[in-house]
Amino acid sequence: MGNWEANVxxxxxxxxxxxxxxxxxxxxxxNENPYPPAPGVAEALREMNIGKLRKYxxxxxxxxxxxxxxxxxxxxxxxxxxxxxxDVLAMIYMTFFNSKEPILFPDITYSFYDVxxxxxxxxxxxxxxxxxxxxxxxxxxxxxxGVIFPNPNAPTGIYMELSEVEDIIAHNQDVIVxxxxxxxxxxxxxxxxxxxxxxxxxxVQTFSKSRSMAGMRIGFAxxxxxxxxxxxxxxxxxxxxxxxxxxxxxxxxAIKDKAYFEEKCEMIIATREWTKAELKRxxxxxxxxxxxxxxxxxxxxxxxxxxxxxxxxxxxxRYFSKPRIDNYLRISIGTDGEMFKLIQFLENYxx
Ligand code: PMP
Numbered sequence: 001m002g003n004w005e006a007n008v009x010x011x012x013x014x015x016x017x018x019x020x021x022x023x024x025x026x027x028x029x030x031n032e033n034p035y036p037p038a039p040g041v042a043e044a045l046r047e048m049n050i051g052k053l054r055k056y057x058x059x060x061x062x063x064x065x066x067x068x069x070x071x072x073x074x075x076x077x078x079x080x081x082x083x084x085x086x087d088v089l090a091m092i093y094m095t096f097f098n099s100k101e102p103i104l105f106p107d108i109t110y111s112f113y114d115v116x117x118x119x120x121x122x123x124x125x126x127x128x129x130x131x132x133x134x135x136x137x138x139x140x141x142x143x144x145x146g147v148i149f150p151n152p153n154a155p156t157g158i159y160m161e162l163s164e165v166e167d168i169i170a171h172n173q174d175v176i177v178x179x180x181x182x183x184x185x186x187x188x189x190x191x192x193x194x195x196x197x198x199x200x201x202x203x204v205q206t207f208s209k210s211r212s213m214a215g216m217r218i219g220f221a222x223x224x225x226x227x228x229x230x231x232x233x234x235x236x237x238x239x240x241x242x243x244x245x246x247x248x249x250x251x252x253x254a255i256k257d258k259a260y261f262e263e264k265c266e267m268i269i270a271t272r273e274w275t276k277a278e279l280k281r282x283x284x285x286x287x288x289x290x291x292x293x294x295x296x297x298x299x300x301x302x303x304x305x306x307x308x309x310x311x312x313x314x315x316x317x318r319y320f321s322k323p324r325i326d327n328y329l330r331i332s333i334g335t336d337g338e339m340f341k342l343i344q345f346l347e348n349y350x351x
Pocket of ligand 1: 083084085086087110150154180205206207208219
């Protein structure tokens with residue numbers, strides 16, 4: 001036996017939420033959108049020119065980049081696209097987090113951040129959220145190799161005011177600051193306008209949540225032209241064709257339909273607020289989520305027990321067995337009907 005294992009890049013991988021095969025479960029465990037993508041997506045899929053699949057897709061992703069740029073009133077050279085925001089974030093780590101100083105992110109946050117740090121050998125330091133699960137902006141003032149945080153944060157759902165986000169960017173102008181806005185469309189103010197003021201800011205968004213396209217894998221970063229050029233240089237040095245033809249064509253349709261997007265976001269927000277009131281009534285407490293999920297703890301019944309009982313009943317939510325959050329459930333917002341069934345089950349169980 002040779003010693004080849006000594007040189008394996010060993011990592012502890014990120015564990016995504018379960019995707020059970022059964023069809024008749026209520027799936028509130030991965031923050032997917034309960035509604036289908038915009039109607040134009042289905043139409044474009046039906047009409048897709050299959051003959052085009054013979055050829056490689058456009059490596060510059062022009063049609064999709066242009067559609068995203070138009071949606072935000074920006075130039076195409078301010079947009080970078082990838083295979084979900086996970087791919088975009090991984091590219092950002094590779095491109096910009098190369099300092100000997102540690103990058104900074106919260107102790108409770110998207111659990112992919114430390115996985116990328118490990119796989120790309122990026123030193124990192126976590127900064128504890130306060131007792132209300134809020135980011136403490138002053139913790140990010142010191143010397144560092146870059147800053148990354150979601151707004152709203154995950155899995156807490158807690159939103160940070162844009163003035164505080166700007167304060168963190170302003171205090172870190174010698175490194176890249178990444179604001180991961182996977183959930184921004186559910187009630188927060190985006191940091192996108194700040195890219196004109198700060199050339200070290202990257203805002204990352206996704207089609208997976210507010211645009212109902214988690215299965216299509218489309219994410220994007222918005223930043224100044226120079227940052228986007230550096231990202232594309234790394235992408236083209238890694239895989240020229242990250243975005244397939246289908247993603248390009250269907251992505252355009254998804255972002256074009258603003259009315260559908262707004263209607264569905266408003267529906268999810270309304271369902272979230274109804275769910276908050278019901279959960280409160282049943283003895284749950286939680287921070288004020290501005291995302292498409294609620295991170296809640298019960299006054300009496302341990303989260304793990306509830307998680308298991310819900311699963312047994314065919315209702316999947318997310319439970320993290322991690323310090324500080326092991327008595328919380330992260331409950332994605334489904335349709336009104338799904339949330340009603342969740343509340344009904346919890347009401348009976350808690351009684
Ligand atoms: N950022 C955050 C904070 C998330 O919760 C997720 C969803 N798992 C992502 C990024 C990645 O989403 P996607 O790759 O589907 O765009």
